[in-house]
Amino acid sequence: MVVLPVRFERSPRLHAMLSAEPHAVGSRVVVQGKRGPEVATVRGEAGPPDEQARYGAVLRAATPEDLTRWEELYRQGEDLKWLLRARARERGLPVKIVAVEFTLDESLVTVSYSADERIELNSLIGELRAHTRARVNFAAVGPREQAQMIGALGACGRENCSSNHLQEFAPVSIRMARDQQLPLNPEKLSGPCGRLLCCLQYEHGQYLDLLRDLPRKNARVCHEGSGACGKVVKLHPLAGTVDVQTEQGMLGGVPAAELTRAPEATPGKGRRAEAEA
Template identity: 75%
Template sequence: MQIQPVRFERSPQLHAMMTEQAYPVGARVVVQGKRGPEVATVRGEAEEMPATGRYGMILQEATQEDLERWAELGREAEDLKWLLRARARARNLPVKIVAAEYTLDASLLTVSYSAEERIELSALIQDLRSHTRARVNFAAVGPREQAMMLGALGACGKENCSSHHLQEFAPVSIRMARDQQLPLNPEKLSGPCGRLLCCLQYEHTQYIELLQHIPRKNAKVCVEGSGACGKVVKLHPLQGTVDVYTDQGLLTEVPAADLRAQKDAPQENRPRRNG
């Protein structure tokens, strides 16, 4: 028995599935996962199965009939999604219907939704009873999961990371933006989901390393050679320089290697240390 990674349509996340035979990358396969049988795409080579772990199963390569059935169920689920949106709007329910997906055997309909507060969904479930015989499961999703499922363009002009390649949502904090000397503008720092950009985490480790070798903002420093002293007002970690506003009222960019702390500088204004 081997494992092989597959990807479902609404997520870039890879899921390891057990398989008795290796399938070519790009092959459409029928898999047995947590929800039931679904169609997925093989996204990696087969590997030896680890001794521990819980995995779904690749049942077979999808036939033309499977693919046609999957496409038809997708259209039916899309119609039900818009039906639910209309019914929720008519009832003034504060809920957003994000997506609806059938399993390949049409036994389960999963409806993904978002709401800022707890809401009663029984009325929407009843609305579905006359349109499907499938068991209905409503699954709440967060803003980042919405962006992953719906897709969008990021500020870079490319598909947003959450729907393109991210395998997990790592914590992102405003401190990352501060460390990268970015302007704290919510519109510039937020992704399509309205949360902080996932890409802020990509280079954060490198910035932390660079910041260890330059003074902190507002530190009192003196310039070697010239003897001019002043306060650090801006950092340029990538260049290894800082802007110093001197006691004489001049603003100058100085390499961090040419600076020393003023003897009377307070402890908290000394260069950044790790931890």
């Protein structure tokens, strides 16, 4: 027995499946997943199984009949998706039908939907009953899962990461944008899903390392070359420089190595300076 990494149609995530024999990378196989039999694509070389892990199973190599049936079910799911969207709009249901997916044996149909609040969709089951006898399962998905399933272009002009290669959604915070000195503009920091860009996490660790060698923003420093002292107003982590506002004017692009901490002010002046800052 070997373990094969496979990928389903609407997600880039790899799933480990136990197989009685290896299959070529890029080939289609029928697997027994959580929902039932489905067609998946082999995306990596076979490896040894881990006795402590739990796997799905590769049932067989997909036959031409399997692929033809899978394509028919995909088209049927797309037709039902648009039908349910129209019926939901007619009934005033605040919901977006994201995808309708069948298992290969048509025993289960999963309706993925997105809604801002909890909503009952039982009224749509009758619409499905008129077209299939499959058991119906409604699955709520979040904004990132929705972008993953539908696909979109990111600000970089490439396919969004969630539908291309991301294996999991890591937490992303506005602090990551601050550490990278990015303008805090929601339109520029949000992806197609409306949430913070997943790519903010990619270089965050490197920026943290670079920031350790720079003074903090608003810190008071002195420039060894000119002798001028002032307040750090902007950081340039990649260049290793900062901008310092002094009484004589702005010192731009000053290397951190040329700065020293400003001497402590007298108690009275220090309090007034802090109030002004």
